[in-house]
Amino acid sequence: MDQVTTTLPSRSVVSSHPTTLELIEPYVLSILRILVGLLFCEHGTAKLFGFPPHGPIQHFPDLEFFAGSIECFGGALLALGLFSRVVAFLMSGEMAIGYFMMHAPKSFFPLLNAGEAAVLFCLIFLFLAVAGPGPLCLDAVLWRRRA
Secondary structure, three states, X not given: OOOOOOOOOOOXXXXXXXXXXXXXXXXXXXXXXXXXXXXXXXXXHHHXXXXXXXXXXXXXXXXXXXXXXXXXXXXXXXXXXXXXXXXXXXXXXXXXXXHHHHHOOOOOOHHHHOOHHHHHHHHHHHHHHHHOOOOOOHHHHHHHHHO
């Protein structure tokens, strides 16, 4: 009996044409960076300037003052896309420290210790530090002119 060999067409056909999702992916990354930066900046302005009103305004020697400064100015820099990777890495560290200092002692579970936002901010900032700011950023404008 003869052995018949058949070849099936390959499923993984590599196309040289990018899909729509591949084309918009970098811009969605920029939108994520801008929105997360603005949300984080809002936390800082609430701590430093009382706007929007959310608890007492923090003053210089308090730890919350330093956290509010990182949140306000780091969030603004991230939203603008200036020094994005470094700023995102620093803010990721701030959120990790904040989570373990303020939330984790209350409970192991973020749902119970009100630390969900801190965990999400931490991981999103870490992602942005690795992935970069996307094409819509001041870093791209500044470095393009210097090159």
